Amino acid sequence: MSEPGTEAASTASTSRAKDHSPWNWLLFVPIVVPLVTPLFNADSPRLFNFPLFYWLQLAFIALGVGTTTLVYQMTKKRR
Amino acid sequence: MWRDHLTEIIIFTLLFLLVSAMGFVAARWRAPKDMEHLDEWGLGGRNFGGWITWFLVGGDLYTAYTFVAVPALLFGAGAAGFFAVPYTVIIYPMAFLVLVRLWSVSHRHGFVTPADFVRRRFDSPTLALLVAITGIVATMPYIALQLVGIEAVLKTMGVTGESPLARHLPIIVAFAILAAYTYQSGLRAPALIAFVKDSLIYIVILVAVLYLPYKLGGWGEIFAAADARFDASPSPGDGVLLNQNNQLQYITLALGSALALFLYPHSLTGVLAARNRDVIKRNMSALPAYSLLLGLIALLGYMAIAAEVTPLPGASEGTVDNNTVVPLLFDQQFPSWFAGVAFAAVGIGALVPAAIMSIAAANLFTRNIYKEYLRRDATPAQEASVSKVTSLVVKIGAVACIVFLDPQFSIDLQLIGGVIILQTLPAVALGLYTRWFHRGALIAGWVAGMGLGMWMLYQIPNPATGRAHFGGSAFPLEKFGLDTPKTIYVGLVAVAVNLLVAAIGTLVLRAGRVPDGVDGTEPDDYFADEDDPRSIPAPREETEAAGADTEPAPKL
Numbered sequence: 001m002s003e004p005g006t007e008a009a010s011t012a013s014t015s016r017a018k019d020h021s022p023w024n025w026l027l028f029v030p031i032v033v034p035l036v037t038p039l040f041n042a043d044s045p046r047l048f049n050f051p052l053f054y055w056l057q058l059a060f061i062a063l064g065v066g067t068t069t070l071v072y073q074m075t076k077k078r079r
Numbered sequence: 080m081w082r083d084h085l086t087e088i089i090i091f092t093l094l095f096l097l098v099s100a101m102g103f104v105a106a107r108w109r110a111p112k113d114m115e116h117l118d119e120w121g122l123g124g125r126n127f128g129g130w131i132t133w134f135l136v137g138g139d140l141y142t143a144y145t146f147v148a149v150p151a152l153l154f155g156a157g158a159a160g161f162f163a164v165p166y167t168v169i170i171y172p173m174a175f176l177v178l179v180r181l182w183s184v185s186h187r188h189g190f191v192t193p194a195d196f197v198r199r200r201f202d203s204p205t206l207a208l209l210v211a212i213t214g215i216v217a218t219m220p221y222i223a224l225q226l227v228g229i230e231a232v233l234k235t236m237g238v239t240g241e242s243p244l245a246r247h248l249p250i251i252v253a254f255a256i257l258a259a260y261t262y263q264s265g266l267r268a269p270a271l272i273a274f275v276k277d278s279l280i281y282i283v284i285l286v287a288v289l290y291l292p293y294k295l296g297g298w299g300e301i302f303a304a305a306d307a308r309f310d311a312s313p314s315p316g317d318g319v320l321l322n323q324n325n326q327l328q329y330i331t332l333a334l335g336s337a338l339a340l341f342l343y344p345h346s347l348t349g350v351l352a353a354r355n356r357d358v359i360k361r362n363m364s365a366l367p368a369y370s371l372l373l374g375l376i377a378l379l380g381y382m383a384i385a386a387e388v389t390p391l392p393g394a395s396e397g398t399v400d401n402n403t404v405v406p407l408l409f410d411q412q413f414p415s416w417f418a419g420v421a422f423a424a425v426g427i428g429a430l431v432p433a434a435i436m437s438i439a440a441a442n443l444f445t446r447n448i449y450k451e452y453l454r455r456d457a458t459p460a461q462e463a464s465v466s467k468v469t470s471l472v473v474k475i476g477a478v479a480c481i482v483f484l485d486p487q488f489s490i491d492l493q494l495i496g497g498v499i500i501l502q503t504l505p506a507v508a509l510g511l512y513t514r515w516f517h518r519g520a521l522i523a524g525w526v527a528g529m530g531l532g533m534w535m536l537y538q539i540p541n542p543a544t545g546r547a548h549f550g551g552s553a554f555p556l557e558k559f560g561l562d563t564p565k566t567i568y569v570g571l572v573a574v575a576v577n578l579l580v581a582a583i584g585t586l587v588l589r590a591g592r593v594p595d596g597v598d599g600t601e602p603d604d605y606f607a608d609e610d611d612p613r614s615i616p617a618p619r620e621e622t623e624a625a626g627a628d629t630e631p632a633p634k635l
Contacts, residue, residue, distance in 0.1 A: 024176060027172040027173075027175055027176070028172075029172075030168060030169065030171075030172045031169045031172050031173055034164075034165035034168045034169055034333070035165060035169065035330045035333060035334060037321060037326045037329055037330060038326075041158075041320055041321045041326065042320065043319075043320060048298060049297060049298035049299035049302065050298055050302070051302060051319060051320070053158060053161070053319070053320055053321075054161070054302075054374075054378070057161065057164045057165060057168075057374070058164065058371065058374045060164075060165065060168045061164070061168055061367045061370050061371050061374070063168075064168045064169070064171055064172055064367050064370075065364050065365075065367050067172060068171055068172055068175055068360075068363045068364040069364040071175070072360045072361065072363075072364060076357075
């Protein structure tokens with residue numbers, strides 16, 4: 001629509017490359033795993049007296065944090 | 080009687096006054112050059128770093144109502160209420176890439192609301208208006224619910240009155256103070272208060288989850304008590320584990336709620352206030368700390384069972400208010416000074432999201448209704464002042480909801496809110512990735528999803544309260560003619576139909592060569608960062624005017 005389209009086209013491809021990374025696919029792991037209820041809908045094994053249902057779902061928080069941190073570090077812009 | 084709770088009331092009041100003072104001082108915090116600008120008032124100068132964003136967004140997403148209602152769900156129904164944990168786990172990897180794209184395009188074009196983006200991307204004021212109205216309607220009852228959180232605490236402290244007005248007086252006063260400092264300080268007020276709110280909540284919860292199991296005989300005892308209670312109850316749906324029939328509901332509710340969360344205007348307000356893309360990405364790794372907190376808070380519901388807490392009576396005869404179980408648990412198990420701190424944490428916890436939500440709703444009104452339809456040439460200063468006044472109106476509306484209507488009405492509306500905000504997913508979230516959808520088809524999809532969602536919610540009875548309609552978000556699949564007792568989350572079905580209609584509509588409209596407007600964004604916009612030389616400062620009328628006359632603005 002307005003004039004700033006021309007010089008942007010050259011930078012577009014380089015900055016797009018920064019955002020598209022195979023590492024991003026890893027993000028699907030912590031999205032899918034916590035939704036597979038048969039994986040954790042059980043009482044045993046217990047951990048610190050927590051039924052599996054509770055401790056494993058709390059542990060998925062660590063899975064989420066680990067994955068987003070890893071993807072962030074691997075796709076971070078190098079300056 | 081309130082006299083038995085005097086220590087609690089004094090501590091609660093002192094902490095409340097402290098944060099109120101902070102709210103007013105916040106106007107001078109990170110002093111803006113010129114407060115009379117929507118970027119300053121409504122987005123805190125778009126300059127919040129990692130820590131502030133963490134406290135702000137955390138304080139915004141994990142509301143007082145969440146902290147009261149989630150344990151109440153576990154107290155009442157067991158495992159099904161634990162969906163809040165997977166919900167708040169999957170949200171961050173899902174939002175990780177989407178939000179930075181939204182941040183970038185908003186940064187470059189000076190967008191303040193998601194509807195601003197839709198307006199530019201799809202060149203459709205009508206679609207933007209639908210997104211804005213959806214956002215406002217979904218947010219209003221959410222604000223009212225924050226009051227329900229405060230009320231649960233006040234009830235426990237015995238602060239109740241005979242007449243409805245006397246009963247609600249403390250809330251009216253609290254909200255008047257909140258309205259005053261939000262008016263003055265804008266987004267800076269909740270950002271500063273969030274530090275106090277979240278610190279208090281972290282301390283309170285850590286103490287509670289370490290001390291209460293010790294006092295109640297250990298986690299084994301707590302889960303055993305919950306198990307015994309659910310075994311004894313006649314309801315087939317409860318239990319410390321899920322059963323055959325509620326797993327689908329559990330999965331769809333967690334997924335649907337996660338998809339909805341960052342479509343809420345108030346979540347996006349917190350995100351757009353961040354300084355750069357890195358702040359957002361780092362926060363997607365750091366915010367789950369709140370999810371851990373939420374998981375522990377949820378288990379307070381089982382501790383309340385083990386401690387044999389009996390909830391206070393509800394608003395109508397014969398009902399109980401499960402939202403009072405957590406405040407009662409603290410009242411019974413802790414010395415009154417600590418209970419006072421815990422109650423203050425919930426009370427202040429309600430103020431932070433209420434402030435952000437009212438700012439977000441006000442921004443939507445200002446940018447997408449006032450500026451679009453009422454006053455095209457509004458200056459940034461006029462935008463800021465309209466937003467400030469609107470934020471007052473929104474809060475008065477929320478208080479009126481609680482005082483004049485049954486609180487249950489707000490809870491129902493909030494339930495509907497989650498379903499309707501999901502209907503903006505194709506335009507806002509998918510719109511960040513693709514311009515494939517036709518603007519007309521997105522409107523058709525919105526109408527279809529909204530209609531279906533409303534019909535499904537209307538069909539759901541609530542056996543506990545004996546009401547025939549709007550009794551929850553778990554839709555029995557047998558109403559679709561399927562021979563199964565399973566239920567599914569309404570929002571996810573509605574948004575699936577929405578997408579289907581939008582996709583088919585796009586093909587039809589393309590085939591019919593219906594004009595599709597001009598995309599006002601470029602691929603490069605979605606990667607712009609902080610030091611981007613081409614970002615447009617907020618007054619950016621020149622391109623607006625060019626795009627505006629391609630389509631006549633519809634009448635309101």
